[in-house]
Amino acid sequence: MSSRFTSISSKVTVMIIMASSLFALLTMLIQLLWNYLGAVGNARNEIHGYSELILPTLAQALWDVDRSLQQDLLSGMEQMPNVGSVELASRDGVYIKLGGEAQLGSQAQPGSEAQRGGESRRSADAVAEPVVLAVNYEGERIATLTIALDRSEIYSTLWHQMVPLLLGNALKTLAMAFVILYLLKHLIMKRLLALSSFADAVGLSEGARAVPALQLDRKNDEIGQVASALEAMYRRIRGDWALIRQQQRKLALRGRALSHTVERQDDMLKWMAQANQLLAEVSLRFLKASATDSAAELGFFTENLGQMLAVERVAVMEFGDGRVSYRGFWSPEPDAMPARDLLIDNLPALHHKFGQTRTVVIEDVEQICDSDPLEYRYLKQVGITSVAGFAITDGDTLLGVLAVSNLTAPLCWSPEKSAILTQFAAALNELWLRERREQRMLELQQELMRVNVKLAEEAVTDALTGLSNRRPFVERLSAEIFRTGALLMIDVDFFKRYNDSYGHLAGDDVLKRLAQLLKETLPKNALPARIGGEEFAVVIPGMDAEALTLLCRDLLDAVRILAIPHQGSHLGHVSLSIGAVSLEHCSSVRDAMGKADASLYLAKEQGRNTAVVNGSLSVLTVRQAD
Numbered sequence: 336m337s338s339r340f341t342s343i344s345s346k347v348t349v350m351i352i353m354a355s356s357l358f359a360l361l362t363m364l365i366q367l368l369w370n371y372l373g374a375v376g377n378a379r380n381e382i383h384g385y386s387e388l389i390l391p392t393l394a395q396a397l398w399d400v401d402r403s404l405q406q407d408l409l410s411g412m413e414q415m416p417n418v419g420s421v422e423l424a425s426r427d428g429v430y431i432k433l434g435g436e437a438q439l440g441s442q443a444q445p446g447s448e449a450q451r452g453g454e455s456r457r458s459a460d461a462v463a464e465p466v467v468l469a470v471n472y473e474g475e476r477i478a479t480l481t482i483a484l485d486r487s488e489i490y491s492t493l494w495h496q497m498v499p500l501l502l503g504n505a506l507k508t509l510a511m512a513f514v515i516l517y518l519l520k521h522l523i524m525k526r527l528l529a530l531s532s533f534a535d536a537v538g539l540s541e542g543a544r545a546v547p548a549l550q551l552d553r554k555n556d557e558i559g560q561v562a563s564a565l566e567a568m569y570r571r572i573r574g575d576w577a578l579i580r581q582q583q584r585k586l587a588l589r590g591r592a593l594s595h596t597v598e599r600q601d602d603m604l605k606w607m608a609q610a611n612q613l614l615a616e617v618s619l620r621f622l623k624a625s626a627t628d629s630a631a632e633l634g635f636f637t638e639n640l641g642q643m644l645a646v647e648r649v650a651v652m653e654f655g656d657g658r659v660s661y662r663g664f665w666s667p668e669p670d671a672m673p674a675r676d677l678l679i680d681n682l683p684a685l686h687h688k689f690g691q692t693r694t695v696v697i698e699d700v701e702q703i704c705d706s707d708p709l710e711y712r713y714l715k716q717v718g719i720t721s722v723a724g725f726a727i728t729d730g731d732t733l734l735g736v737l738a739v740s741n742l743t744a745p746l747c748w749s750p751e752k753s754a755i756l757t758q759f760a761a762a763l764n765e766l767w768l769r770e771r772r773e774q775r776m777l778e779l780q781q782e783l784m785r786v787n788v789k790l791a792e793e794a795v796t797d798a799l800t801g802l803s804n805r806r807p808f809v810e811r812l813s814a815e816i817f818r819t820g821a822l823l824m825i826d827v828d829f830f831k832r833y834n835d836s837y838g839h840l841a842g843d844d845v846l847k848r849l850a851q852l853l854k855e856t857l858p859k860n861a862l863p864a865r866i867g868g869e870e871f872a873v874v875i876p877g878m879d880a881e882a883l884t885l886l887c888r889d890l891l892d893a894v895r896i897l898a899i900p901h902q903g904s905h906l907g908h909v910s911l912s913i914g915a916v917s918l919e920h921c922s923s924v925r926d927a928m929g930k931a932d933a934s935l936y937l938a939k940e941q942g943r944n945t946a947v948v949n950g951s952l953s954v955l956t957v958r959q960a961d
């Protein structure tokens with residue numbers, strides 16, 4: 336800006352000097368012209384004045400033809416300053432010319448040419464515009480006096496005036512130029528430079544505000560107005576700029592906040608993806624896990640969940656029988672142990688909250704110091720400062736809690752984490768449901784096995800007496816054919832009468848008591864069976880005939896001692912008839928059973944309460960002594 340103004344200043348200076356010089360020159364020329372005209376006018380006035388003095392005398396001298404006086408008068412005139420020539424032409428032919436060559440036109444006399452020959456050369460215009468005067472005598476014009484001016488003297492005078500004029504004008508021009516430049520510099524250039532400095536100082540990026548110089552601020556002229564306009568524009572632009580900066584800052588803040596939100600969302604999405612991946616893996620493992628390896632799966636689950644959440648404790652607790660028991664536990668400290676099981680009654684508020692809201696987040700245990708003192712005491716006891724718990728439920732039934740906690744720093748929690756932890760809790764519920772289903776299945780299988788065993792037993796057992804029934808008995812008997820052993824066919828005497836006398840239920844009771852007696856009396860390797868309504872059969876491996884006879888007697892004695900009253904019997908008590916055979920003499924089951932039946936029949940024939948051993952071969956009848 337400064338160099339630009341300096342250039343304008345130089346141009347203005349040159350123009351002012353040129354204009355001043357031109358003006359001074361014009362002034363000088365005008366003054367010279369004015370002086371010239373003044374000098375000519377003065378010369379004419381002097382000539383006219385002098386002529387008025389001499390013209391009467393000259394007219395008298397012409398009248399008197401006094402040449403000498405004429406000559407003197409004209410010489411006097413010719414001697415006047417600025418008079419170039421004096422020429423007198425009378426009506427009488429007098430012609431006198433003094434001074435330079437007259438140019439009188441038709442009045443010029445031929446003889447006067449000689450006089451002009453020796454005259455000094457005066458410039459042709461030295462006699463221009465002559466003063467022509469009429470010489471009158473007694474009112475009559477008798478001659479004409481022509482006086483030519485000598486301009487060379489005027490020019491000479493003017494020439495001599497021109498030098499001081501030139502110097503004077505030059506000085507005036509210089510003075511005027513100096514004054515103009517001084518004024519220009521002080522009134523315009525300095526302020527323009529101040530304005531330029533102010534304009535240079537105007538910078539929106541600068542912190543400090545630009546202020547116009549005082550010489551600009553307080554002047555009510557064009558430059559002051561420009562400065563005021565520039566300052567006003569600067570203030571307005573600065574205001575707008577400040578507004579824009581404010582909006583930019585707001586936008587930047589919003590941009591940063593948005594960026595932060597996007598980053599947080601991005602991190603959360605990554606975390607959610609990781610959490611969902613773990614949830615899918617855990618769910619799959621829970622789905623494949625059997626009840627026996629659920630503990631290992633819970634270990635995998637708690638460890639991975641704890642590492643993903645970067646917490647210090649992960650616990651899976653189960654409610655049951657009024658107790659809270661730890662099903663799973665993880666801590667980054669390898670020797671950390673979970674707290675021991677505790678009673679639900681010791682955590683009543685938490686248990687109630689889990690039942691109501693399903694999710695409980697305690698960012699600082701001090702918050703529950705007054706509201707839930709039991710829970711506060713327990714959490715302080717196990718060293719937990721911050722905990723988030725999620726109910727494991729089956730419908731409305733509260734099964735347990737999945738809890739993550741910190742011992743030192745508060746949990747960095749969020750709704751997204753709560754949502755994913757709720758799903759983990761649901762996965763745990765699925766695992767426990769599977770466990771319960773498997774347990775139920777196991778119980779059902781065991782029940783089925785028990786039923787099957789019972790059915791199998793029932794298939795081979797008589798329901799009333801608990802003895803073997805016919806089928807296994809026949810199989811066993813078949814296996815003992817040709818071997819040393821015995822077969823007994825036992826029938827209750829007069830049993831129809833007993834039923835008739837005491838009722839069918841009492842008859843059943845008699846059958847059961849007799850079966851029990853057989854079990855107690857027979858050898859351990861014997862197989863007693865109920866093969867008919869009131870008919871029993873026994874196969875006894877390894878028993879010879881002698882032992883068989885003794886056994887039959889023992890049986891009859893045992894029944895007698897049992898002394899079950901029987902009013903339909905002549906004995907007055909229940910008795911048995913026995914048909915017994917040794918199996919080594921039998922060829923088949925049919926043969927053995929036929930022989931035993933025959934012996935039994937024989938025993939009945941003998942009056943009942945009798946045992947017949949090997950009746951058809953070596954009849955041995957044992958009569959019970961009454």
Ligand SMILES: Nc1nc2c(ncn2[C@@H]2O[C@H](COP(=O)(O)OP(=O)(O)OP(=O)(O)O)[C@@H](O)[C@H]2O)c(=O)[nH]1
Nearest residue numbers: 827828829830831832834839840842843867868869
């Ligand atoms: N209470 C009861 N009675 C039965 C059962 N099975 C068969 N009886 C009865 O046993 C009786 C058998 O009678 P019988 O074949 O005539 O023989 P008995 O009366 O014992 O006469 P003897 O054998 O000649 O001494 C019938 O009245 C049947 O009803 C049973 O399970 N319970």
